[in-house]
Amino acid sequence: MSEAAERPAAASLYGLTPRLMGAIGLALEQGQDSHVRALVRPLHPSDLADLIERLDPDDRMRLVAAVADVFDPECLPWLEDGVREQVLDRLGMARVAEAVAGLDTDDAVEVLESLDEAERREVLRHVPAEDRAVLEQGLTYPEDSAGRLMQRELVALPPHWTVGQAIDFMRSSADLPDHFFDVFVVDPRHKAMGVVPVSRLLRSRRPVRLTEIMEREFHRIPAGADQEEVGLLFQRYGLASAPVVDEDDRLVGVITIDDAVHVLGEEAEEDLARLGRVGDTNVNAPILETARTRISWLLITLVNTLLASTVISQFEATIERIVALAVLMPIVAAMGGNAGMQVVTVVVRALATRDLGTDNIFRFVRKEIGVGILNGLVFATILGTVAALWFEDVRMAGVLAAAMVLNMVWAAFAGAVIPILIRRLRIDPAVGAGPLLTTTTDVLGFFSFLGLASLLLL
Amino acid sequence: MSEAAERPAAASLYGLTPRLMGAIGLALEQGQDSHVRALVRPLHPSDLADLIERLDPDDRMRLVAAVADVFDPECLPWLEDGVREQVLDRLGMARVAEAVAGLDTDDAVEVLESLDEAERREVLRHVPAEDRAVLEQGLTYPEDSAGRLMQRELVALPPHWTVGQAIDFMRSSADLPDHFFDVFVVDPRHKAMGVVPVSRLLRSRRPVRLTEIMEREFHRIPAGADQEEVGLLFQRYGLASAPVVDEDDRLVGVITIDDAVHVLGEEAEEDLARLGRVGDTNVNAPILETARTRISWLLITLVNTLLASTVISQFEATIERIVALAVLMPIVAAMGGNAGMQVVTVVVRALATRDLGTDNIFRFVRKEIGVGILNGLVFATILGTVAALWFEDVRMAGVLAAAMVLNMVWAAFAGAVIPILIRRLRIDPAVGAGPLLTTTTDVLGFFSFLGLASLLLL
Numbered sequence: 001m002s003e004a005a006e007r008p009a010a011a012s013l014y015g016l017t018p019r020l021m022g023a024i025g026l027a028l029e030q031g032q033d034s035h036v037r038a039l040v041r042p043l044h045p046s047d048l049a050d051l052i053e054r055l056d057p058d059d060r061m062r063l064v065a066a067v068a069d070v071f072d073p074e075c076l077p078w079l080e081d082g083v084r085e086q087v088l089d090r091l092g093m094a095r096v097a098e099a100v101a102g103l104d105t106d107d108a109v110e111v112l113e114s115l116d117e118a119e120r121r122e123v124l125r126h127v128p129a130e131d132r133a134v135l136e137q138g139l140t141y142p143e144d145s146a147g148r149l150m151q152r153e154l155v156a157l158p159p160h161w162t163v164g165q166a167i168d169f170m171r172s173s174a175d176l177p178d179h180f181f182d183v184f185v186v187d188p189r190h191k192a193m194g195v196v197p198v199s200r201l202l203r204s205r206r207p208v209r210l211t212e213i214m215e216r217e218f219h220r221i222p223a224g225a226d227q228e229e230v231g232l233l234f235q236r237y238g239l240a241s242a243p244v245v246d247e248d249d250r251l252v253g254v255i256t257i258d259d260a261v262h263v264l265g266e267e268a269e270e271d272l273a274r275l276g277r278v279g280d281t282n283v284n285a286p287i288l289e290t291a292r293t294r295i296s297w298l299l300i301t302l303v304n305t306l307l308a309s310t311v312i313s314q315f316e317a318t319i320e321r322i323v324a325l326a327v328l329m330p331i332v333a334a335m336g337g338n339a340g341m342q343v344v345t346v347v348v349r350a351l352a353t354r355d356l357g358t359d360n361i362f363r364f365v366r367k368e369i370g371v372g373i374l375n376g377l378v379f380a381t382i383l384g385t386v387a388a389l390w391f392e393d394v395r396m397a398g399v400l401a402a403a404m405v406l407n408m409v410w411a412a413f414a415g416a417v418i419p420i421l422i423r424r425l426r427i428d429p430a431v432g433a434g435p436l437l438t439t440t441t442d443v444l445g446f447f448s449f450l451g452l453a454s455l456l457l458l
Numbered sequence: 459m460s461e462a463a464e465r466p467a468a469a470s471l472y473g474l475t476p477r478l479m480g481a482i483g484l485a486l487e488q489g490q491d492s493h494v495r496a497l498v499r500p501l502h503p504s505d506l507a508d509l510i511e512r513l514d515p516d517d518r519m520r521l522v523a524a525v526a527d528v529f530d531p532e533c534l535p536w537l538e539d540g541v542r543e544q545v546l547d548r549l550g551m552a553r554v555a556e557a558v559a560g561l562d563t564d565d566a567v568e569v570l571e572s573l574d575e576a577e578r579r580e581v582l583r584h585v586p587a588e589d590r591a592v593l594e595q596g597l598t599y600p601e602d603s604a605g606r607l608m609q610r611e612l613v614a615l616p617p618h619w620t621v622g623q624a625i626d627f628m629r630s631s632a633d634l635p636d637h638f639f640d641v642f643v644v645d646p647r648h649k650a651m652g653v654v655p656v657s658r659l660l661r662s663r664r665p666v667r668l669t670e671i672m673e674r675e676f677h678r679i680p681a682g683a684d685q686e687e688v689g690l691l692f693q694r695y696g697l698a699s700a701p702v703v704d705e706d707d708r709l710v711g712v713i714t715i716d717d718a719v720h721v722l723g724e725e726a727e728e729d730l731a732r733l734g735r736v737g738d739t740n741v742n743a744p745i746l747e748t749a750r751t752r753i754s755w756l757l758i759t760l761v762n763t764l765l766a767s768t769v770i771s772q773f774e775a776t777i778e779r780i781v782a783l784a785v786l787m788p789i790v791a792a793m794g795g796n797a798g799m800q801v802v803t804v805v806v807r808a809l810a811t812r813d814l815g816t817d818n819i820f821r822f823v824r825k826e827i828g829v830g831i832l833n834g835l836v837f838a839t840i841l842g843t844v845a846a847l848w849f850e851d852v853r854m855a856g857v858l859a860a861a862m863v864l865n866m867v868w869a870a871f872a873g874a875v876i877p878i879l880i881r882r883l884r885i886d887p888a889v890g891a892g893p894l895l896t897t898t899t900d901v902l903g904f905f906s907f908l909g910l911a912s913l914l915l916l
Contacts, residue, residue, distance in 0.1 A: 013677060013691050046694050170661045180657045181639055181698065198656045199638045203628045219471060233471050235723055236504050238716035240639065240698065257715045258696035264719065265693055268726035271810060271888055330788045352729060430729055 015047040021359050024051065028059050033066040040067055049078030052087060054360055064090045073099030077107040084114045093119060097126030100135070104177065106151040106259060109138040113148070146230050147223035149263065150244040150253030153177040156186045157210060159193055164206030181240040184251055185214050192220060192243050192251045220245045223252055227263045234260035272349050325453055328387055328400055333445030335379060336407035337438040343368050343415025344437055348430045351423060365416045372412025376405035399456055403449035411441050473505040479817050482509065486517050491524040498525055507536030510545060512818055522548045531557030535565040542572045551577060555584030558593070562635065564609040564717060567596040571606070604688050605681035607721065608702040608711030611635040614644045615668060617651055622664030639698040642709055643672050650678060650701050650709045678703045681710055685721045692718035730807050786845055786858055791903030793837060794865035795896040801826050801873025802895055806888045809881060823874045830870025834863035857914055861907035869899050 020039065027035040040048060040063075052060055052075070064071070064087050071091065076084060076099060088096050088111070096115075100108045100123060112120055112135060120139075124132050134152050141147025155176060157166050166183065170176060183201060185194040194214030204213050219237060221230055221244045233239065234257055244253040347364075350356035356364060384401035388394050418436050419429035478497065485493040498506060498521075510518055510533070522529070522545050529549065534542060534557060546554050546569070554573075558566045558581060570578055570593060578597075582590050592610050599605025613634060615624050624641065628634060641659060643652040652672030662671050677695060679688055679702045691697065692715055702711040805822075808814035814822060842859035846852050876894050877887035 013679070013683070013687065014694075044695060046696070050694075167660060171663060176661070177657075179655050179698070197637050198660055199635075202625060202656055202660055203634070205629060221471070225471070229471065235719050236472070236508075237502060238504070238719070240637070240715065257698065257719070261693050261696070261715070261719060261722065264722060264726075267810075268722075268730075271730055271807065272726075326784045349729065352725070 015042070015044050016050050018358060021051070021054065024063070025055075025059065028055075028062050028066070036063065036066040037070060041070070045072050045074035046078045048072060048075040053080060053083050053355075054357075056363065057086070060086065061090055068095065071095070071099070073102050073111075074107070076103070077110045081114050084111070088115065088119075093122045094126055097123045101127045101131050104151045104153055105134055105138055105253075106149060106255075108135055109148055112139060113143070141223055144227045145223065146221045146225040146227065146244050146255060147253070149227050149230060149259050150221075150223070150255045151177065152253050154243075154251070154254040155180055155183040156190070156251055157183055159185050159187060159209075159211050161210050162206060163201060163204045163208045163210065163213070166201060166210060167206070180254075181256065182243075182254075184243055184254075185210050186251050190250045192218075192245055192249065194218070195243065197240075218243070220249065221255060222247075228267050230255060231260045231263035231267060235264060269349060272345060325396070325450065328383075329446055329449055331383065332400065332403050332407050332449050333442045335383075335404060336411040336441035336445045339372065339375060339408050340411030340415035340437045340441050341434060343412055344419055344429075344433045347416055347419040348433060351419065351429060356420075361420060365413070368412045368416040369409060372409040373405070376408035379408065380404040395456065396453070399452045400449065403445070403452055406448045407441060407445045410444050411437070414440050473500070473502050474508050476816055479509070479512065482521070483513075483517065483817075486513075486520050486524070494521065494524040495528060499528070503530050503532035504536045506530060506533040511538060511541050511813075512815075514821065515544070518544065519548055526553065529553070529557070531560050531569075532565070534561070534569045539572050542569070546573065546577075551580045552584055555581045559585045559589050562609045562611055563592055563596055563711075564607060564713075566593055567606055570597060571601070599681055602685045603681065604679045604683040604685065604702050604713060605711070607685050607688060607717050608679075608681070608713045609635065610711050612701075612709070612712040613638055613641040614648070614709055615641055617643050617645060617667075617669050619668050620664060621659060621662045621666045621668065621671070624659060624668060625664070638712075639714065640701075640712075642701055642712075643668050644709050648708045650676075650703055650707065652676070653701065655698075676701070678707065679713060680705075686725050688713060689718045689721035689725060693722060727807065730803065786841075787904055787907055789841065790858070790861050790865050790907050791900045793841075793862060794869040794899035794903045797830065797833060797866050798869030798873035798895045798899050799892060801870055802877055802887075802891045805874055805877040806891060809877065809887060814878075819878060823871070826870045826874040827867060830867040831863070834866035837866065838862040853914065854911070857910045858907065861903070861910055864906045865899060865903045868902050869895070872898050 024036060024039050027039060040051070043051065052063060055063060060083070068091060076087070079087060091099070096111070100111055103111065108131075112123065115123060124135065127135065138148065138152070153176070155170065157169070161169075170183075180198065182195050182197055184192055185196065187193055194211065194216050195218045196210060196214045200213055219233060219239060219242050221233070221242050223244050223246050230242075234242070234255075239257065239260075241254050241256045243251050244255055246252050347356060380401035383404055384397045387400050388397035391397075414437055415433075419433040422432045422436070423429045482494060482497050485497060498509070501509065510521060513521060518541070526549060534545070537545060549557070554569070558569055561569065566589075570581065573581060582593065585593065596606065596610070611634070613628065615627070619627075628641075638656060640653050640655055642650055643654065645651055652669065652674050653676045654668060654672045658671055677691060677697065677700050679691070679700050681702050681704055688700075692700070692713075697715065697718075699712050699714045701709050702713055704710050805814060838859035841862055842855045845858050846855035849855075872895055873891075877891040880890045880894070881887045
């Protein structure tokens with residue numbers, strides 16, 4: 001999976017190149033706002049979003065300020081939630097309202113979702129009344145539902161029309177979506193009767209009735225359906241678009257494949273993050289937030305291993321004169337291993353989705369070491385206290401705490417660097433990084449604890 | 459993510475219901491072939507593929523035999539490789555050739571890929587000459603490249619044509635793909651000049667020239683590009699279809715979003731499988747194959763933990779009178795934990811993609827226990843031998859081996875059952891299953907080893 005990134009052919013497929021990143025960074029540093037605007041203008045909204053996410057927070061704000069007047073609102077739906085909030089704050093509510101009014105309903109609703117209640121009301125007050133009603137209705141659907149994902153802009157035609165009438169209507173109507181793959185045939189009560197793919201409409205002769213060429217069997221998505229379900233449905237049946245209906249089977253919107261692809265990507269990422277025992281895989285989140293979201297996962301591992309240690313301690317007669325060290329030793333190794341695997345999971349996913357590149361690797365490694373120090377201190381305190389009370393030996397507890405910090409900092413560094421290094425050797429980091437990492441954390445876990453103990457305690 | 463499966467609204471979105479599965483199973487058992495055919499006929503190709511995968515191997519062959527004469531070849535591209543090979547074998551090469559000739563080139567190439575060299579030649583011999591040349595050329599592109607993914611069927615029009623000419627041509631031409639989202643404008647040397655979305659063509663007036671409405675900036679995919687790169691490109695830019703070009707920029711095919719979605723799903727699955735340290739996440743693979751693909755991952759863990767144990771043993775002076783038990787004990791726990799997590803990874807992914815349901819859970823659990831016994835015996839032998847040689851104590855090595863088998867069988871059972879049970883409690887199995895599992899494997903690992911040791915060795 002990783003080799004592809006190195007191929008020149010593949011690199012040229014993207015609008016945001018490392019060279020362009022460099023040029024924009026330089027222009028931002030030198031305060032050449034008009035040059036920044038010229039460099040940014042040709043970017044696809046999705047590339048602009050990627051650029052904004054990759055910049056550090058200061059440069060990010062400088063960029064948004066530089067392009068504020070010509071800011072392309074189409075890039076907002078592509079941004080990660082946290083970054084989107086920063087950008088919206090910087091743009092100001094009046095500018096955001098303008099942006100929201102210009103977006104398709106699905107994208108506009110997504111932008112509104114990342115505002116708090118007060119900001120949302122403020123923005124909606126600036127939006128023209130007819131758009132406002134549609135957006136407010138969109139927000140009534142539950143989060144992560146088909147109703148939030150759909151766009152209201154669609155082509156619905158009456159069943160008695162012919163192909164010719166349909167084409168003439170579409171040629172003269174200005175208020176249609178930019179692109180669409182299907183037109184829908186609805187009865188007078190707006191119930192969905194059939195679907196006509198646009199390519200079929202194009203190939204049919206003008207006098208043919210829509211009812212003759214429409215598909216009567218099609219997938220109707222209930223507005224309350226879970227978005228993941230929608231993604232899987234598109235994947236399973238190879239759909240390009242699908243109508244969304246309310247409880248009375250009335251057509252209320254359409255979901256297109258690009259929305260479904262977005263959801264599928266999000267869900268796959270979620271699964272990966274969870275199996276890697278991390279809160280999320282966002283490489284751009286700040287140190288404190290990353291440290292905080294990982295603590296709960298590490299606590300679980302700690303409870304696990306402590307529980308296991310109580311079992312070992314039940315067998316003092318079997319393991320003659322078992323000492324506190326033997327009971328606590330595996331904990332240091334296991335905590336390092338788990339913390340390191342969290343980093344590996346994030347790096348592997350980020351390398352795969354190209355969220356981590358030469359431009360932000362150094363910053364990322366530095367950040368991960370910071371996270372390692374913070375969480376190392378947290379768990380050194382907890383485990384040190386437990387050990388001091390359990391074995392009534394403060395010096396040994398101190399050794400244990402020191403070993404814990406050492407191993408978790410190492411785990412952070414190694415977890416970030418190992419996948420990147422072995423990718424250079426053209427080995428897939430998803431395969432090789434985990435085992436290599438846990439070997440180092442096991443060895444260093446036992447070594448640092450026992451080594452410090454033999455130096456300080458004996 | 460899991461709750462969605464329980465919602466009635468979501469269940470009704472799929473053509474293959476548990477009730478239908480049951481009815482088909484019964485009809486197969488009673489040998490009512492015509493009833494089987496009647497039940498299967500309305501299924502979408504993707505649902506038929508899912509049905510075939512879910513049946514056990516005997517029923518699978520019975521189903522294929524029953525529907526052979528009316529077999530829908532469109533279902534072949536949806537099948538997993540292993541199952542597809544079985545189905546193709548059962549259908550026979552003449553029937554396969556017929557099926558291949560009826561498929562779009564991308565699907566036909568995918569089917570041919572799963573045949574060995576001799577079978578492929580045999581099938582191609584049965585395919586009409588004009589199709590054969592196209593398929594043979596498709597097979598010249600590297601595996602997992604854009605060239606293999608693309609279909610050759612597309613609409614390419616000359617630049618001097620008007621919208622009216624284009625529409626008239628498409629109305630009268632029989633040899634066009636079923637559905638398409640874009641038409642391509644090519645120069646006389648077949649170089650791609652521009653792309654016109656079908657909805658735009660439909661909305662433009664007849665005298666307008668194609669060159670006036672075509673997009674001149676578009677994503678050209680090199681035929682040699684990696685398929686994962688293609689998937690990410692579609693995701694990143696929200697594409698519906700994209701032209702594939704050769705080294706001379708000549709249009710050679712088109713990739714549509716459904717292919718890209720398929721690739722993205724495959725790649726996400728691969729990442730998950732690797733992070734979960736398993737070969738693949740296919741729940742339908744036979745016991746022996748599953749056991750075999752997992753051994754290499756478990757070997758790595760074994761080497762890891764042995765290496766760590768040598769470190770512990772260096773500190774005999776520190777941990778007074780450290781005994782073999784203390785050195786080897788964590789290995790049993792770690793091996794159980796890793797084996798169990800492999801099962802959890804597969805179950806979590808399979809629950810998410812709906813590959814595991816009430817119909818095949820019992821069979822799956824039984825299979826996993828079998829895998830646990832096999833791999834438990836393999837690693838009991840290895841570790842037992844190592845321990846016997848290292849500590850020169852055969853009885854202790856026997857205890858170690860027994861504890862290893864016990865814990866790995868438990869891990870297999872618990873790894874399969876825990877995610878399913880906690881999903882019943884409406885807890886996301888991807889979150890809860892791992893920690894719960896490793897707690898049980900740690901405790902049972904230490905307990906079984908030390909317990910057996912105190913019973914048999916003291």
